Amino acid sequence: MTAADIPLTTGQTDQGGEGMRFIGYTLYDPLVSWDLLSADRPSELVPGLATEWSVNEDDQTVWTFKLREGVTFHDGSPFTAETAVWNFDKLLDESSEQYDPRQSAQGRSRIPTVESYRAIDEYTLEITTTEPDATLPYQLSWILMSSQANWEALDKDWERVAQEPSGTGPWQMETFVPRERAEMVPFKDYWDAERVPQLDSMILIPLPEPNARSAALLSGQVDWIEAPAPDTIPAMEGNGFVISSNTYPHNWTWHLSRLDGSPWNDINVRKAANLAIDREGMGALLGGLMVPAEGFLPPSSNWFGEPEFEVRYDPEAAKELLAEAGYGPDNRLAVKALISPSGSGQMLPLPMNEYVQQNLAAIGIDVEFSVVEWNQMINLWRAGAADPAVEGAESINFSYFVQDPFTGLIRHLSCDLIAPDGTNWGHYCDPEMQALFEEIQTTFDVEAQNEVLRRTHEKYVDDALFLMVAHDVAPRALSPRVEGYVQAQNWFQNFSSITMTD
Numbered sequence: 001m002t003a004a005d006i007p008l009t010t011g012q013t014d015q016g017g018e019g020m021r022f023i024g025y026t027l028y029d030p031l032v033s034w035d036l037l038s039a040d041r042p043s044e045l046v047p048g049l050a051t052e053w054s055v056n057e058d059d060q061t062v063w064t065f066k067l068r069e070g071v072t073f074h075d076g077s078p079f080t081a082e083t084a085v086w087n088f089d090k091l092l093d094e095s096s097e098q099y100d101p102r103q104s105a106q107g108r109s110r111i112p113t114v115e116s117y118r119a120i121d122e123y124t125l126e127i128t129t130t131e132p133d134a135t136l137p138y139q140l141s142w143i144l145m146s147s148q149a150n151w152e153a154l155d156k157d158w159e160r161v162a163q164e165p166s167g168t169g170p171w172q173m174e175t176f177v178p179r180e181r182a183e184m185v186p187f188k189d190y191w192d193a194e195r196v197p198q199l200d201s202m203i204l205i206p207l208p209e210p211n212a213r214s215a216a217l218l219s220g221q222v223d224w225i226e227a228p229a230p231d232t233i234p235a236m237e238g239n240g241f242v243i244s245s246n247t248y249p250h251n252w253t254w255h256l257s258r259l260d261g262s263p264w265n266d267i268n269v270r271k272a273a274n275l276a277i278d279r280e281g282m283g284a285l286l287g288g289l290m291v292p293a294e295g296f297l298p299p300s301s302n303w304f305g306e307p308e309f310e311v312r313y314d315p316e317a318a319k320e321l322l323a324e325a326g327y328g329p330d331n332r333l334a335v336k337a338l339i340s341p342s343g344s345g346q347m348l349p350l351p352m353n354e355y356v357q358q359n360l361a362a363i364g365i366d367v368e369f370s371v372v373e374w375n376q377m378i379n380l381w382r383a384g385a386a387d388p389a390v391e392g393a394e395s396i397n398f399s400y401f402v403q404d405p406f407t408g409l410i411r412h413l414s415c416d417l418i419a420p421d422g423t424n425w426g427h428y429c430d431p432e433m434q435a436l437f438e439e440i441q442t443t444f445d446v447e448a449q450n451e452v453l454r455r456t457h458e459k460y461v462d463d464a465l466f467l468m469v470a471h472d473v474a475p476r477a478l479s480p481r482v483e484g485y486v487q488a489q490n491w492f493q494n495f496s497s498i499t500m501t502d
Contacts, residue, residue, distance in 0.1 A: 026169055027169045060444065092114065107142065218241075343374030
């Protein structure tokens with residue numbers, strides 16, 4: 001793993017998408033899941049612990065979820081609608097006995113419109129939202145179900161649950177040592193026979209430094225690493241190691257502050273920065289393991305649309321735009337950016353940010369970095385640009401999960417989700433964008449919603465609302481012994497199909 005610690009194991013994971021990939025979707029299940037079995041098409045939502053769901057035609061704030069019968073947690077207790085209600089309370093109801101601030105910090109912002117929920121019968125759950133929200137099924141793919149019986153058996157202590165977690169997922173925890181390792185073994189009674197793991201065990205080791213990960217693989221210490229150092233890839237391939245990669249809905253951006261006084265409030269500055277980045281050169285730095293950004297979403301996205309602003313490398317045009325904004329050789333612009341040395345989806349953030357720094361300096365923008373560890377970076381992202389802890393930073397380098405409308409677009413810029421009440425880090429608020437978000441949430445026809453999403457992304461790009469740099473291809477280096485892995489076009493992955501040869 002690229003993280004510096006094993007992600008939170010109690011249910012709602014931390015460490016971003018990597019936490020969900022290695023702990024969330026292994027130990028646990030959501031009500032609504034993702035198809036992770038194919039490499040040749042974008043992932044789509046599929047039934048998880050809910051077999052079907054529908055919105056009330058007369059009241060589009062009311063959803064009904066039919067739950068999967070016969071599902072058990074690792075401790076043997078049954079999953080029911082009452083268990084689902086208990087899990088929502090652990091995130092949303094601060095007066096509930098099981099409320100867990102750590103899990104709530106990870107899960108509450110994922111489901112901002114959920115107002116209430118109740119068990120209709122043993123296997124029927126009803127969820128009511130504050131307003132019509134067609135994106136709710138996407139949001140629920142983030143919400144994972146923990147065992148109430150296990151929590152009660154462990155003296156209702158989430159710290160003890162962290163050592164002995166119990167979910168309904170295809171893997172169950174065998175050994176857990178914080179910052180060192182987590183060993184998982186197959187859950188033989190998993191409800192989906194196709195995803196019962198083939199391996200005897202899977203061990204997670206946090207190694208945030210790219211060269212350390214590569215050395216661990218080359219020495220035989222591990223059989224799989226995330227994000228190998230590019231300069232080690234030729235040696236790996238020469239020794240029979242496999243480099244697996246695939247496109248997936250990811251971006252690598254700078255999220256920009258829009259507080260009063262921020263230089264990023266000037267569209268000429270934002271466009272200039274986007275024109276300053278030599279993305280092809282960065283691709284060479286990464287050994288070709290990236291897709292150059294042409295917008296906030298990947299060029300292959302069905303929601304890309306037809307933006308008018310062309311995101312490209314044009315330093316002379318960038319200098320002209322900076323001059324229009326009042327900056328030049330005798331009046332250089334100084335900005336501060338928060339960056340991390342590693343982290344989920346962050347690719348290789350130190351050399352990449354240094355490259356961006358050089359590109360921006362060439363047009364007259366001087367960047368000062370504040371480097372913070374990944375989990376602290378997530379805390380500063382949740383706190384927002386106005387929080388004193390960011391120490392005046394006007395931008396934050398953050399990789400975003402852009403595979404659903406809410407998580408990919410709405411939450412970053414909604415007036416209703418300004419940090420710390422949501423994850424609109426930069427405090428952006430625009431009536432035209434807000435109207436588009438509301439149209440997305442009230443459009444339940446998929447193709448009609450796709451058209452609104454295209455118009456939304458066009459505004460993202462035409463207003464240059466982020467510094468849009470790259471899209472990851474999720475490179476992973478695998479031992480020749482690893483077989484059966486299918487790399488889904490998704491932040492999350494299925495490890496159950498993997499086998500090992502002698």
